[in-house]
Amino acid sequence: MWGVIVDGDGADVQLWHDSLCRPFDPWMEYRNSFGKQVSVVRSGQLDGAVDATQAYEIAQGYISALNGAFLLEPGVLPLSIIGIGELDQNGQIKAIVSASIAASLGRATVRATATTGSNARPTPSGPQKLIDLASNNDLVADLLSHRSRGANWYDLYKTFEAVKELCKGGKDFAARSWYPGAQTISQFTQTANRFRHFSKHSSQNGKLNAMSLEEANRLVGLMAKGALDRL
Numbered sequence: 284m285w286g287v288i289v290d291g292d293g294a295d296v297q298l299w300h301d302s303l304c305r306p307f308d309p310w311m312e313y314r315n316s317f318g319k320q321v322s323v324v325r326s327g328q329l330d331g332a333v334d335a336t337q338a339y340e341i342a343q344g345y346i347s348a349l350n351g352a353f354l355l356e357p358g359v360l361p362l363s364i365i366g367i368g369e370l371d372q373n374g375q376i377k378a379i380v381s382a383s384i385a386a387s388l389g390r391a392t393v394r395a396t397a398t399t400g401s402n403a404r405p406t407p408s409g410p411q412k413l414i415d416l417a418s419n420n421d422l423v424a425d426l427l428s429h430r431s432r433g434a435n436w437y438d439l440y441k442t443f444e445a446v447k448e449l450c451k452g453g454k455d456f457a458a459r460s461w462y463p464g465a466q467t468i469s470q471f472t473q474t475a476n477r478f479r480h481f482s483k484h485s486s487q488n489g490k491l492n493a494m495s496l497e498e499a500n501r502l503v504g505l506m507a508k509g510a511l512d513r514l
Contacts, residue, residue: 284330284370285338286312286323287346288379291362296322298353299362302408309349309414314368314376323368323376324349328418335367335380342367344428348417351427352410355508357501361431416514422448423511430507434500436478442503443471449510461509463502470494471502 290296300322303311309326328345332338342364350361369378407415417424426445429438450456457465474494494502 284372284374285332285335285342286314286325286329286368286370286376287338287342288316288321288323288365288368289346289362290322290365292360295353295360295362298359299324299349299410302353302410303349304408307407307411309345309411312374316368316376316379321365321368321376325374335369335378338367339364339380339382345414347431348414348424348427349410349431351429351431352413354430354433355504355511357504361433413511416511420514423514426507426511430504434496436475436496436499439496439499439503440472440475440479442507443475446503446506446510449514459509459513461505463506467502471499474499 289299300311300313303309303324308328309324312323312325314321314323324342324346326345329338329341332341346362346364353359354361364382366379366381368376369380371377413423413427417427422445426442426449429441429445432438447453447456450459456462462468470492471494473492477493
């Protein structure tokens with residue numbers, strides 16, 4: 284069995300622990316490694332991995348999607364993969380492979396002990412529901428993947444495109460309650476396209492009523508959350 288060891292800002296790590304609880308997939312556990320507490324994401328999707336390298340390949344897409352789900356909320360920062368934990372039948376860590384090693388090599392051995400227990404919840408959390416949706420919906424998977432990459436114009440625009448596709452191919456996009464208005468959408472798309480296809484020779488570069496990257500990130504996050512909440 285395998286688990287994904289992740290790390291990040293303390294508040295964001297705690298948010299993941301609070302949201303990813305058993306008996307739903309994925310779930311998160313605390314474990315001890317050399318006396319240090321680590322956070323481990325567990326999932327049935329990792330069960331088929333034959334070694335740490337394959338587990339890491341699965342984990343990359345999986346953690347990316349989780350980051351995308353959590354980044355729908357303002358002020359949240361992504362978590363990073365620190366390594367892959369090889370677990371025994373009781374869920375105890377018996378080896379840890381660093382992310383860099385797992386990307387190119389096989390197994391490494393680092394002895395560790397484990398703590399026990401996790402809290403159950405009556406229904407899956409929002410991120411757990413989104414991960415389940417993404418496993419059966421390529422459009423949701425693409426949206427979460429682009430959202431996980433943070434605030435840059437390319438991925439914000441690709442997320443925006445996915446949002447429109449989730450609204451019946453854009454047919455009822457403007458009818459949604461969270462639709463910010465045609466003027467705001469126009470300002471976003473013009474700014475995004477200007478930065479995505481920037482040319483220093485363009486005569487219009489200085490004339491654009493540009494939206495800030497921070498404003499665009501907040502706008503796209505609200506639209507993405509609104510679209511996904513309807514699924």
